[in-house]
Amino acid sequence: MSGFAxxxxxxxxxxxxxxxxxxxxxxxxxxxxxxxxGVGEAVYQCEEHISRLFSNLRKLSIPLLYNKEEITAxxxxxxxxxxxxxxxVYLQVSRCAKERRHSALNTAHDLLITVSPYSLKPxxxxxxxITHDDLRYYYCDIKTVNLLPSVIASTEAxxxxxxxxxxxxxxxxxxCAHSNIAILKGNRLLTHPANNLxxxxxxxxxLLKACVKERVPFExxxxxxxxxxxxxxxxxxxxxxxxxxxxKIDGKSVGGRATDCGESLCKIxxxxxxxxxxxxxxx
Amino acid sequence: MSGFAxxxxxxxxxxxxxxxxxxxxxxxxxxxxxxxxGVGEAVYQCEEHISRLFSNLRKLSIPLLYNKEEITAxxxxxxxxxxxxxxxVYLQVSRCAKERRHSALNTAHDLLITVSPYSLKPxxxxxxxITHDDLRYYYCDIKTVNLLPSVIASTEAxxxxxxxxxxxxxxxxxxCAHSNIAILKGNRLLTHPANNLxxxxxxxxxLLKACVKERVPFExxxxxxxxxxxxxxxxxxxxxxxxxxxxKIDGKSVGGRATDCGESLCKIxxxxxxxxxxxxxxx
Numbered sequence: 056m057s058g059f060a061x062x063x064x065x066x067x068x069x070x071x072x073x074x075x076x077x078x079x080x081x082x083x084x085x086x087x088x089x090x091x092x093g094v095g096e097a098v099y100q101c102e103e104h105i106s107r108l109f110s111n112l113r114k115l116s117i118p119l120l121y122n123k124e125e126i127t128a129x130x131x132x133x134x135x136x137x138x139x140x141x142x143x144v145y146l147q148v149s150r151c152a153k154e155r156r157h158s159a160l161n162t163a164h165d166l167l168i169t170v171s172p173y174s175l176k177p178x179x180x181x182x183x184x185i186t187h188d189d190l191r192y193y194y195c196d197i198k199t200v201n202l203l204p205s206v207i208a209s210t211e212a213x214x215x216x217x218x219x220x221x222x223x224x225x226x227x228x229x230x231c232a233h234s235n236i237a238i239l240k241g242n243r244l245l246t247h248p249a250n251n252l253x254x255x256x257x258x259x260x261x262l263l264k265a266c267v268k269e270r271v272p273f274e275x276x277x278x279x280x281x282x283x284x285x286x287x288x289x290x291x292x293x294x295x296x297x298x299x300x301x302x303k304i305d306g307k308s309v310g311g312r313a314t315d316c317g318e319s320l321c322k323i324x325x326x327x328x329x330x331x332x333x334x335x336x337x338x
Numbered sequence: 339m340s341g342f343a344x345x346x347x348x349x350x351x352x353x354x355x356x357x358x359x360x361x362x363x364x365x366x367x368x369x370x371x372x373x374x375x376g377v378g379e380a381v382y383q384c385e386e387h388i389s390r391l392f393s394n395l396r397k398l399s400i401p402l403l404y405n406k407e408e409i410t411a412x413x414x415x416x417x418x419x420x421x422x423x424x425x426x427v428y429l430q431v432s433r434c435a436k437e438r439r440h441s442a443l444n445t446a447h448d449l450l451i452t453v454s455p456y457s458l459k460p461x462x463x464x465x466x467x468i469t470h471d472d473l474r475y476y477y478c479d480i481k482t483v484n485l486l487p488s489v490i491a492s493t494e495a496x497x498x499x500x501x502x503x504x505x506x507x508x509x510x511x512x513x514c515a516h517s518n519i520a521i522l523k524g525n526r527l528l529t530h531p532a533n534n535l536x537x538x539x540x541x542x543x544x545l546l547k548a549c550v551k552e553r554v555p556f557e558x559x560x561x562x563x564x565x566x567x568x569x570x571x572x573x574x575x576x577x578x579x580x581x582x583x584x585x586k587i588d589g590k591s592v593g594g595r596a597t598d599c600g601e602s603l604c605k606i607x608x609x610x611x612x613x614x615x616x617x618x619x620x621x
Contacts, residue, residue, distance in 0.1 A: 076355045
């Protein structure tokens with residue numbers, strides 16, 4: 056894994072980095088994380104990510120020794136030291152304990168930041184999805200590394216040569232294995248409410264703001280698998296891929312009936328980042 | 339953490355052991371594990387544990403380079419090298435990959451075995467539980483390290499000075515955060531069926547065998563929180579604690595109405611291990 060890392064006060068090449076077995080992510084998945092897009096020393100939508108990180112730390116009662124300003128400065132410092140121009144920044148806060156025991160009382164915590172080369176490109180081709188049962192837990196609003204159900208669904212997607220798996224609890228579409236999802240129907244955008252069944256994605260929020268800009272009415276309400284299959288367009292959003300239109304689900308052609316609107320929304324998501332990149336890429 | 343470890347072909351003191359960040363347990367909880375009781379070089383109920391391990395590896399399509407005999411020999415060898423008489427053996431198989439990506443296709447895997455001093459004692463005092471919503475995923479039959487909901491429930495239990503948390507999906511009791519649970523009512527034992535909502539515990543199976551021995555009819559069917567609160571006895575089972583009777587749930591006195599029967603069943607579970615220990619403790 057090429058890249059650069061900060062771990063508990065020291066800097067390392069990412070390749071060859073080892074983590075003490077006292078890290079409870081290893082035994083329990085007891086960790087929260089964030090993924091950022093970076094340009095030079097600047098993090099795209101830093102405040103939103105850091106705010107979500109701190110909210111998740113609070114939900115799991117993980118005390119972090121840094122405040123928001125300090126952690127932001129530390130991320131920037133790590134990015135600077137990495138010397139990487141455009142990057143993907145991964146941050147993970149785990150709890151640590153000498154003994155393997157379930158309770159998290161009286162544990163310490165550790166902090167990992169990794170910086171790897173990554174360049175967000177505008178999406179040109181429509182992507183394909185498979186549908187998969189959403190068999191996850193009921194803490195989906197917290198960005199933790201308890202990600203095995205997403206691993207299982209993503210593996211099935213890759214086996215089927217698809218790009219992502221769209222998850223449904225019963226008949227209700229929630230989100231994708233590692234993205235949010237929205238549909239356009241009758242020039243109206245629908246996406247699952249940001250409750251404990253989905254991750255409140257930052258690009259999902261950007262999409263809703265893009266709707267305001269484009270005067271597309273939107274509603275945060277659950278929709279069904281059938282509604283999705285018959286939607287005018289289906290938009291998948293994530294930090295690392297911005298917005299992408301869907302062309303196939305389970306091998307069937309979908310969407311393509313509101314292409315102008317779908318493409319405009321995706322374009323806004325990409326251009327917002329491109330503008331940020333323009334402002335910060337000095338390396 | 340005092341103890342001894344095998345990791346990917348090498349032996350180490352457990353204290354100070356580090357794991358490469360390419361281990362996907364760290365990013366995704368992409369690992370299965372087993373916990374065994376050990377005496378000298380012998381593992382208690384080894385065949386049952388190894389059989390469950392291989393079943394879980396199959397469920398997640400993790401190929402292990404060893405067959406059952408080889409892994410058993412490796413565990414024994416690690417126990418022997420540890421020089422620890424009575425032990426807790428922890429085994430974890432994780433998937434590994436250079437890049438952090440959700441899909442598990444084209445990943446390698448690694449193997450950790452740790453041996454720590456541990457001595458199973460007969461349970462003398464009744465334990466106390468708290469009730470907690472079962473917010474876990476729907477892969478509870480697979481023993482994976484996606485254990486954050488159990489961490490949350492166990493932490494709440496410890497905060498309340500209780501020994502364990504009993505989980506319920508809606509009104510249905512499933513199991514505890516890291517144990518199975520059964521109730522006695524009218525000289526009949528009830529425990530949740532071994533489906534995807536609970537871990538098929540090996541001590542749970544021993545308990546059902548003990549019922550046969552003690553001529554206690556049993557039924558594998560879900561029971562409710564109210565049925566549990568009004569049960570004659572409540573029995574919590576796990577590898578590391580054998581069988582324990584419950585005295586309190588959420589601060590209310592429970593059970594105590596079929597003490598002879600409950601104690602007999604727990605005694606059988608402990609004595610079965612004690613006999614094994616007698617046969618194997620030569621150190």
